[in-house]
Amino acid sequence: MPPAKLHPPFFARSVHKVAPDLIGATLLFDGVGGRIVEVEAYHHTDPAAHSFGGQTPRNAIMFGPPGHAYVYRSYGIHWCLNFVCEREGSASAVLIRAIEPLEGLPRMRRRRGLKDERLLCSGPGRLCEALGIAGIHDGFILDRPPFELLARTKKPEIVTGVRIGITKAMELPWRYGLKASKFLSKPFPKIVTPARGRRSDP
DNA sequence: TATGAGATCAACT
DNA sequence: GTTGATCTCATAC
Numbered sequence: 001m002p003p004a005k006l007h008p009p010f011f012a013r014s015v016h017k018v019a020p021d022l023i024g025a026t027l028l029f030d031g032v033g034g035r036i037v038e039v040e041a042y043h044h045t046d047p048a049a050h051s052f053g054g055q056t057p058r059n060a061i062m063f064g065p066p067g068h069a070y071v072y073r074s075y076g077i078h079w080c081l082n083f084v085c086e087r088e089g090s091a092s093a094v095l096i097r098a099i100e101p102l103e104g105l106p107r108m109r110r111r112r113g114l115k116d117e118r119l120l121c122s123g124p125g126r127l128c129e130a131l132g133i134a135g136i137h138d139g140f141i142l143d144r145p146p147f148e149l150l151a152r153t154k155k156p157e158i159v160t161g162v163r164i165g166i167t168k169a170m171e172l173p174w175r176y177g178l179k180a181s182k183f184l185s186k187p188f189p190k191i192v193t194p195a196r197g198r199r200s201d202p
Numbered sequence: 203t204a205t206g207a208g209a210t211c212a213a214c215t
Numbered sequence: 216g217t218t219g220a221t222c223t224c225a226t227a228c
Contacts, residue, residue, distance in 0.1 A: 076209070
């Protein structure tokens with residue numbers, strides 16, 4: 001049986017539950033996409049979250065119902081894709097940081113002007129360019145075309161770490177990744193396993 | 203491998 | 216006017 005689609009109830013939970021559950025899920029946009037390998041959770045109590053300072057025209061979608069896309073412009077250049085989650089008092093969302101390209105490789109390469117698969121979607125701005133996601137898709141619901149989200153079939157090994165690319169609340173360990181994936185935007189720091197003292201793969 | 207400039211927009215001081 | 220949930224390219228070691 002085919003993987004189940006993710007519907008709004010999946011997102012109507014705490015970002016801290018939704019974010020790790022997204023690792024291994026499949027994200028398609030107009031048939032182009034792949035497996036989610038890296039996300040970050042942004043809770044409204046977090047100074048680094050866009051919703052922290054209250055509602056503005058840019059972040060208004062975050063304050064709406066769960067299960068919608070929040071797309072914003074980063075550094076004036078790039079687009080970044082988030083999934084709106086449950087409002088635990090105020091708005092929260094999960095930033096999609098990297099996917100493993102699986103479907104529509106030719107279109108991704110054409111949009112990105114690159115051949116190297118590892119660089120197609122390994123970063124929030126890169127994956128939006130590869131999938132053709134832009135500001136006009138802000139507010140789109142995630143369980144209807146052009147979006148399609150499929151639940152993972154097995155729980156993968158997930159690594160956690162501090163978030164990157166931010167300057168506030170950098171210490172919060174709310175970055176989640178698929179262990180040993182070659183498609184992460186940056187490697188997770190080496191983790192010491194207490195029992196054996198061995199390092200995991202970066 | 204590592205650092206630095208530049209691109210360019212919404213929010214904030 | 217400055218900063219930021221970024222990326223690419225250039226230049227230096």
